[in-house]
Amino acid sequence: MRAEVIKKIEQNKITPHLKLRLKEKTEQFTRELFYTLFDMETDVASHMESLQDLFSELVKMACWETHKPCYEVWENYTNKLPGILELLNLDAKAIFECDPAARSVEEVYLSYPGFYAIAIYRLSHELHRVGFPLVPRLMTEYAHRQTGVDIHPGARIGASFFIDHATGVVIGETTVIANNVRIYQGVTLGALYVAKNLENVKRHPTIEEGVTIYANATILGGDTVIGANSVIGGNVWLTASIPPNSIVSHTPEIKIKTTTNEK
Structure with a gap:
């Protein structure tokens, strides 16, 4: 009976490229990316190296279609990060200046779910824009689970964006x-x-x-x-x-x- 059950399960695992480890690695990549950009105790240079290693793992798991632009993405993506960080700083400033409940800009970065959702959206949007498969959507779904905010990575959002209360x-x-x-x-x-x-x-x-x-x-x-x-x-x-x-x-x-x- 046990062998028969195992055989039936194996027969019904019909999606050949479905690897749940991709979801876990994407969440790790997302957290480390956020820390690298914002945490003053995180060394940027060393963490960029570990992020590159993580990204290489994501490429191997997500890019089963060889014609997709996967292996050349990392360098172009890292070149975009300073501009993304500038946008996110404008978002945090807009939240701080618009919300009388915000006592400091540090409070916005640390505790505002709307800012976190915007941050992960902006970081995923560049990957989505160049057609990198699955990972951008997994990034925003991770933020969705954390914050209750569902932003598709394909959306186009300008500067100084403010989501209050977020949920x-x-x-x-x-x-x-x-x-x-x-x-x-x-x-x-x-x-x-x-x-x-x-x-x-x-x-x-x-x-x-x-x-x-x-x-x-x-x-x-x-x-x-x-x-x-x-x-x-x-x-x-x-x-x-x-x-x-x-x-x-x-x-x-x-x-x-x-x-x-x-x-």
């Missing part, structure tokens, strides 16, 4: 976000509907510069453009574009009944 935020693959945008918890920037034949179609909205989107707002559709400097109120549902400098609000009907105890 429940979803930003789809073809989303475009300009500079100085602020969003709050529970915001979804998603697609109107999902179909496999839309793989190469812009399915998610464009958010122009200076927009603020408050909690639990949902904005859907690849043709939907939120004009610059607009404010989207909490719980708003949008599937159409709005012009710059708009204020969109949702006013629910709230009824309050007060009872009194009569003797």
Whole structure:
């Protein structure tokens, strides 16, 4: 019976390149990359060497398609890291300057889940942009698990981005976000509907510069453009574009009944 069960399991392991070790190594790579860029007690030079070794392991596990651009990626990626770090420092500054609860910029780096999610997104985006398989998505899914923020590495996000409170935020693959945008918890920037034949179609909205989107707002559709400097109120549902400098609000009907105890 034991041999029969083993045989059936082996027959149904049908994905030849599925190696769960890739997920574990990607998470290790992500953590070490974050420490290398931000931790003052982490030596950059020595950790860049260990990161290169880790990346070589990721290449061997993830790049089973020989035509994919894997083996030449590392040097170009490392050349991008200073620019990515500059962007992330702008993100941290934007969070600190916009949130009265932030007592120091160190607090932002250490304790803000929104910043961590943005950081891992930016670090994964460059790998996604050059077509490196699987690893960028595993990086952002690791951040998703840690923070509750789901940013697809294919999204395009400008400078000084601020996610407040973070939990429940979803930003789809073809989303475009300009500079100085602020969003709050529970915001979804998603697609109107999902179909496999839309793989190469812009399915998610464009958010122009200076927009603020408050909690639990949902904005859907690849043709939907939120004009610059607009404010989207909490719980708003949008599937159409709005012009710059708009204020969109949702006013629910709230009824309050007060009872009194009569003797």
